[in-house]
Amino acid sequence: MHIHKFEKIWIGASLGLIAAFIGIVLFGFTVLEMKVPGLENEKTIDPTNLAATPFADPGIRKVGPNHYEVYMVARQFLFMPGTGIPLTLPADTRITFRVTSPDVLHGLEVVGTNLNATVIPGQITTFTTIFPEPKSYGLICHEYCGPAHHTMAGMINIVPKSEFDESTLVSP
Amino acid sequence: MTFVDRYPKSTRIIKAAFAVAFGALAIGGFFGLIQALHRTDVFRGFISSVQYYDVLTGHGVLLALVFTTFFILGLFQWGVSRSFDREPENMTFTWFWYGMTLVGTLMTTVAILGGLIPNSSISAAVLYTFYPPLQAHPLFYIGAALLVVGSWLAGADWFWSYRKWRAEHPEARIPLQAYMTIFTMLMWYICSLGVALEVVVLLIPWSMGWVTKIDPLLPRTLFWYFGHAVVYFWLLPAYFVWYTILPKLSGGRLFSDPLARIVFIFFLLLSTPIGYHHQYADPGISIGYKMWALIATLVILLPSLMTAFTVISSMEHGARQRGGSGYFAWMGALPWDRPAFAGCALAGIMFAAGGFSGMINASLNIDMLIHNTAWIPGHFHLTVGTASALTFMAITYWLLPQLTGRALKFKKLALAQPYLWFIGMTLMSNALHRQGLAGVPRRTAEPQYSGFSYDPPFGTMAEMDWQVAIGGTILFIALLAFLAVIGASWSKSETTEAAIDDTIPPPLSGPEHSPKILDNIGLWTAVAVVLVIIAYTVPLYEMVADGLFSPGAFPSPM
Ligand code: HEM
Ligand SMILES: [Cu+2]
Ligand SMILES: [Cu+2]
Numbered sequence: 001m002h003i004h005k006f007e008k009i010w011i012g013a014s015l016g017l018i019a020a021f022i023g024i025v026l027f028g029f030t031v032l033e034m035k036v037p038g039l040e041n042e043k044t045i046d047p048t049n050l051a052a053t054p055f056a057d058p059g060i061r062k063v064g065p066n067h068y069e070v071y072m073v074a075r076q077f078l079f080m081p082g083t084g085i086p087l088t089l090p091a092d093t094r095i096t097f098r099v100t101s102p103d104v105l106h107g108l109e110v111v112g113t114n115l116n117a118t119v120i121p122g123q124i125t126t127f128t129t130i131f132p133e134p135k136s137y138g139l140i141c142h143e144y145c146g147p148a149h150h151t152m153a154g155m156i157n158i159v160p161k162s163e164f165d166e167s168t169l170v171s172p
Numbered sequence: 173m174t175f176v177d178r179y180p181k182s183t184r185i186i187k188a189a190f191a192v193a194f195g196a197l198a199i200g201g202f203f204g205l206i207q208a209l210h211r212t213d214v215f216r217g218f219i220s221s222v223q224y225y226d227v228l229t230g231h232g233v234l235l236a237l238v239f240t241t242f243f244i245l246g247l248f249q250w251g252v253s254r255s256f257d258r259e260p261e262n263m264t265f266t267w268f269w270y271g272m273t274l275v276g277t278l279m280t281t282v283a284i285l286g287g288l289i290p291n292s293s294i295s296a297a298v299l300y301t302f303y304p305p306l307q308a309h310p311l312f313y314i315g316a317a318l319l320v321v322g323s324w325l326a327g328a329d330w331f332w333s334y335r336k337w338r339a340e341h342p343e344a345r346i347p348l349q350a351y352m353t354i355f356t357m358l359m360w361y362i363c364s365l366g367v368a369l370e371v372v373v374l375l376i377p378w379s380m381g382w383v384t385k386i387d388p389l390l391p392r393t394l395f396w397y398f399g400h401a402v403v404y405f406w407l408l409p410a411y412f413v414w415y416t417i418l419p420k421l422s423g424g425r426l427f428s429d430p431l432a433r434i435v436f437i438f439f440l441l442l443s444t445p446i447g448y449h450h451q452y453a454d455p456g457i458s459i460g461y462k463m464w465a466l467i468a469t470l471v472i473l474l475p476s477l478m479t480a481f482t483v484i485s486s487m488e489h490g491a492r493q494r495g496g497s498g499y500f501a502w503m504g505a506l507p508w509d510r511p512a513f514a515g516c517a518l519a520g521i522m523f524a525a526g527g528f529s530g531m532i533n534a535s536l537n538i539d540m541l542i543h544n545t546a547w548i549p550g551h552f553h554l555t556v557g558t559a560s561a562l563t564f565m566a567i568t569y570w571l572l573p574q575l576t577g578r579a580l581k582f583k584k585l586a587l588a589q590p591y592l593w594f595i596g597m598t599l600m601s602n603a604l605h606r607q608g609l610a611g612v613p614r615r616t617a618e619p620q621y622s623g624f625s626y627d628p629p630f631g632t633m634a635e636m637d638w639q640v641a642i643g644g645t646i647l648f649i650a651l652l653a654f655l656a657v658i659g660a661s662w663s664k665s666e667t668t669e670a671a672i673d674d675t676i677p678p679p680l681s682g683p684e685h686s687p688k689i690l691d692n693i694g695l696w697t698a699v700a701v702v703l704v705i706i707a708y709t710v711p712l713y714e715m716v717a718d719g720l721f722s723p724g725a726f727p728s729p730m
Binding site for chain 2: 002003004006007010011014015017018021022024025028029035036037043044045046047048076102103104105107109111112114115116117118119120121122123124125126136137138140141142143144145146147148149150151153155
């Protein structure tokens with residue numbers, strides 16, 4: 001079968017481009033630690049009975065000297081915590097988010113960052129990040145979740161580590 | 173002698189399919205205009221923000237599912253009759269599948285439009301992805317199932333033609349258009365099995381109230397198993413046009429028939445096992461499978477890049493036949509003043525841009541920046557909304573005269589139409605992409621929030637909003653132009669003008685230059701099925717292991 005010379009060059013260049021893309025993503029994944037949510041060790045939870053889970057008390061918990069965990073519930077049509085009173089977190093600290101929903105799918109987007117995830121009833125969305133500097137971020141639900149979907153938003157306030165008020169923590 | 177004289181029965185079915193396609197395009201396009209204005213807060217008088225989601229469901233379903241499917245049914249019916257030189261084997265069966273798809277479409281449409289009527293008990297604002305536990309009226313799901321099954325039967329009809337033809341031509345190579353139809357339909361069978369299972373086994377019983385709880389992740393995964401491949405179901409018919417008709421419209425011949433076959437084999441093999449790349453941001457699916465989807469997705473760039481080469485070099489060949497010369501100057505020799513050519517070529521150019529934003533979407537962790545933002549509709553209005561939709565509209569300018577036996581009317585308007593679409597889409601799509609980078613979400617009636625604002629990398633929000641609104645308006649005007657041309661050309665009236673030259677010259681390098689294994693339908697189907705099994709067995713097993721409807725969420729009416 002005959003393949004034109006230019007076409008061979010083109011196919012070679014295309015394969016090179018594809019390899020480069022795969023390389024870049026793997027580099028981000030391993031070296032830059034740009035992770036995405038995945039399957040966690042936890043089994044699924046019963047979305048109709050969050051009271052029996054740690055999500056009964058959403059809020060911030062301290063899990064290490066420089067590491068906090070946020071248990072967050074996304075429900076029609078608010079983030080808890082986040083909507084109403086902003087979620088306040090310390091800068092330059094490891095923050096692990098654990099998010100679930102008791103009703104329908106929701107989205108979780110921290111505006112202007114790559115913190116972006118789907119929240120699915122029965123599953124726990126987990127990701128870890130560090131906010132380097134004090135700043136305020138918008139928090140948006142970007143997965144259609146019902147008639148008032150466009151009202152579902154919140155705020156994250158990142159404050160200097162020294163100003164973070166530990167009395168807001170939820171005791172485990 | 174044109175198509176209608178040779179295949180009058182086939183012509184009737186094609187026209188009936190196109191009529192539904194263009195009806196859906198008209199309504200869906202109007203909904204698109206409403207969205208472009210409403211989202212940007214330019215004009216919110218048509219609907220309330222709650223109704224926005226009914227409209228958006230209608231837009232997605234009518235355009236991405238109904239318009240595309242019916243147009244493809246017509247186009248493939250044309251290609252099959254033409255390549256095998258046969259009418260459908262049994263017209264009762266042919267009209268049966270047509271009727272089934274139509275009834276399904278009507279049921280689904282009624283369910284969606286019901287949501288716009290105050291106090292109606294029927295509604296379906298679940299968007300075209302219908303993620304449970306948001307629940308639509310059963311009509312919506314049953315209609316969607318009929319639409320899919322109807323399209324399966326259409327495929328069966330074409331396989332029937334193939335069998336008959338094969339019996340008469342045991343040694344011949346499958347004609348290229350029929351080959352493309354067959355491979356596209358095989359891909360469609362394999363992938364739509366996912367959505368059929370989702371709807372029939374999980375969603376219909378649940379929407380009827382026979383089971384009360386539903387696992388939200390399992391149906392979502394089945395949906396995306398189908399949902400990525402469906403984009404190739406929209407795209408491959410455009411490739412069908414670009415490979416087999418566009419070279420002729422440019423004044424030349426297809427470059428290579430064997431490579432076209434290889435490209436279609438690639439799509440059959442790789443389009444279904446990669447659905448997880450729509451679930452990069454999901455919990456409940458292990459990162460290993462996301463990685464596999466990432467790599468397979470990027471590999472599937474190859475057949476698209478090969479298509480770019482073939483299509484452009486075929487056009488170049490055509491341009492040189494028409495007297496073009498130089499490195500780039502040959503482009504000027506192309507028939508830019510013929511609407512069918514101009515539309516397909518502009519669609520191809522826009523597809524290149526859409527391909528680049530698609531590479532970003534595919535790239536696992538970079539995708540997190542734009543996942544579910546306005547970038548996504550920006551991207552797929554270049555792919556399905558232009559590469560497919562504009563190609564379909566443009567090629568209708570060439571097909572319709574073959575179906576009516578009369579020349580096209582309003583030729584100037586027909587010529588303006590693809591250029592208008594191109595301008596409108598350039599404005600709307602570039603602004604949506606940039607809004608997405610700033611974090612503006614998709615599928616949101618009012619993406620303006622109090623308390624915080626977006627920080628676009630360049631430009632201002634107001635300027636982007638205006639581009640979306642103006643671009644959407646120009647698109648809608650282009651759509652009206654298309655409907656006017658088609659409406660006028662369709663209706664009966666005498667013209668003696670010669671209809672159209674519908675011959676297609678043979679490729680420069682024909683199928684005889686390629687190994688026969690390319691035509692081995694059974695072999696390639698088997699490989700495709702094995703790849704799907706490798707990609708999906710373990711994750712689906714993990715989801716089903718704790719029970720089909722567990723962890724269960726209760727339905728949530730909108
Ligand atoms: C008149 C031309 C069109 C206009 C003005 C238009 C406008 C829009 C806008 C503004 C959105 C975003 C809505 C949102 O996310 O809130 C959208 C979504 C969408 N459009 Fe279009 N569009 C047009 C044509 C098309 C065509 C031809 C297709 C496909 C063949 C298409 C398929 C879609 C799909 C699938 C969605 C996503 C629906 C969803 O997210 O559920 N559109 N359109
Ligand atoms: Cu939400
Ligand atoms: Cu939402």
